[in-house]
Amino acid sequence: MKEAYAAIARQKSKPLVLECIGIDDPRPDEILVRIVASGVCHTDMVVRDQGYEVPLPLVLGHEGSGVIESVGSDVSGLEPGDHVALSYAFCGKCEKCLSGTPYYCVEFYERNFRGARMDGTCPIHDSHGNQISGCFFEQSSFATYAIATERNAVKIPKDVPLELIGPLGCGLQxxxxxxxxxxxxxxxxxxxxxxxxxxxxxxxxxxxxxxxxxxxxxxxxxxxxxxxxxxxxxxxxxxxxxxxxxxxxxxxxxxxxxxxxxxxxxxxxxxxxxxxxxxxxxxxxxxxxxxxxxxxxxxxxxxxxxxxxxxEGQSVPADFIPQLIEYWKSGRFPFDKLVQFYDLDQINEAMADSESGKVIKPILRMQQ
Structure with a gap:
């Protein structure tokens, strides 16, 4: 089990609470990511306020970026040390996924908004060992570590600033x-x-x-x-x-x-x-x-x-996120002009600034 620090939504429409959590080791098809940064998206606030009734308490966050720390035995395309941007979850096996449209995955809602794996378990526990809802977009990246899968992790070049690219996984794509x-x-x-x-x-x-x-x-x-x-x-x-x-x-x-x-x-x-x-x-x-x-x-x-x-912009993240990065490198997609950085313990301020319109795209930087 990995000890981590996370922002937890414990009550509907209330400020998130910073707590120590435990994260189980990755299963064979999962990866453990040390989160460097995570964008704050409108959907995080919608779920905090239970516009989508994901069970509380819950670790939100679905625009994470970080470094892979460990991988499950079935993971073949990623390895520890890889830099990744995390995006939405999809099964990879249904007709929609196999036809190249994973954003229409038949399990899209369950995998992104259930608050647990498809078998009902969740790898996140509080300091008393109680299970906390997570697996939000198969990441729950408002934490210093997150469990994700090979499907929703996109490897990015190591010369790209990790703290910047998380929002490419949802809002910007x-x-x-x-x-x-x-x-x-x-x-x-x-x-x-x-x-x-x-x-x-x-x-x-x-x-x-x-x-x-x-x-x-x-x-x-x-x-x-x-x-x-x-x-x-x-x-x-x-x-x-x-x-x-x-x-x-x-x-x-x-x-x-x-x-x-x-x-x-x-x-x-x-x-x-x-x-x-x-x-x-x-x-x-x-x-x-x-x-x-x-x-x-x-x-x-x-x-x-x-x-x-x-x-999700009808985007296949593994293809589109690298394309957006190239547009950014060439100066054609200067999304860095939209962002303002906050520390994780400023998450409620970041959300308030986003909701008021003071800030366009808050990004939380994790303190390891």
Whole structure:
């Protein structure tokens, strides 16, 4: 068993508590990772507040990066000392996984949100030996050590700063992948992106990489909108000051070719549909609590418009994370401009700063 230090969600919507924990040795198909850093994602807060009812107490965190300390006997592609970014969990055996779409894995929800392995066990225990929910995205990276699997660990070059790349495993691959892997806009296309958080700004950078000629970012925060312009947006709309749909149609009178909804707001979701041209495609990536509903005009879809839900940017992490790293190295995906670092014991401050909009992408650095 490995002793570790972790931030634990013990009560719904309450601050996380820092405690010493024990982590079992990896099983044959698992790896033990010394976590160097972990991004803080909106989904962590949704689960903390039980928008998805993962059992508490729970170790959250699903944008981890670190160094492999040990591997199980069945692991063949990774070894101790490898640097890895951790991403989402998938079975690797179902029809969806075998067809190259692991983001549609038939066990996706159970493996990422059950709070335990598929057999119901969990490798995390508190100081009294009581089991704590974990295996969150098969990592639970708000800790100094985490158990993961070979499937959701992506080996990265050792010249890439480990403390920086964790968010590529979820939020940033979700935004960038929604554009590059899912919407796939042709050069010269127009796109409206609703929300200038980490996902939306990653999407804006990806839209520039794709060659979109009109990239409109909508938000309520002028500082974020200014950053969006720096990162590749051609236009911005402050939704406090103008009707988003009207402002977008002032820029593109016939409506945009693509839109991306990143806010989880039903009202904004409707705007993302209403700003589309014909035919037009809206991608939905916002992570809302289960049961969230929105109203739409059914007539919006009679002329070929399309609505598509986007999971993890339709990304295969082993392929897409290295691609994003290369974009970053070449200066085309400067996601380092989005981040602010915190120590693990500042996790509640990091979450509060993310929720208030003060910080775009907090990253926790672990103190070993």
């Amino acid at each position: 979700t935004g960038a992948g929604a554009v590059l892997n899912c919407l796939k806009p042709k050069e010269g296309s127009s796109i409206a992106i609703f929300g200038a958080g980490a996902v939306g700004l990653a999407a804006a950078m990806a839209a520039k990489i794709a060659g979109c000629s009109t990239i409109i970012v909508v938000d309520l925060n002028d500082e974020r909108l200014n950053l969006a312009m720096e990162l590749g947006a051609t236009h911005t709309v402050n939704a406090r000051q103008a009707s988003s749909v009207t402002a977008i149609r002032d820029i593109v009178p016939t409506g945009v070719d693509f839109s991306l909804e990143c806010t989880s707001s039903p009202k904004v979701f409707r705007q993302a549909i209403d700003c589309l041209g014909i035919p037009g495609t809206c991608g939905l990536v916002g992570s809302s609590p289960l049961g969230t509903e929105a109203s739409i005009d059914i007539g919006s879809f009679l002329f070929g418009r399309t609505l598509i839900g986007v999971v």
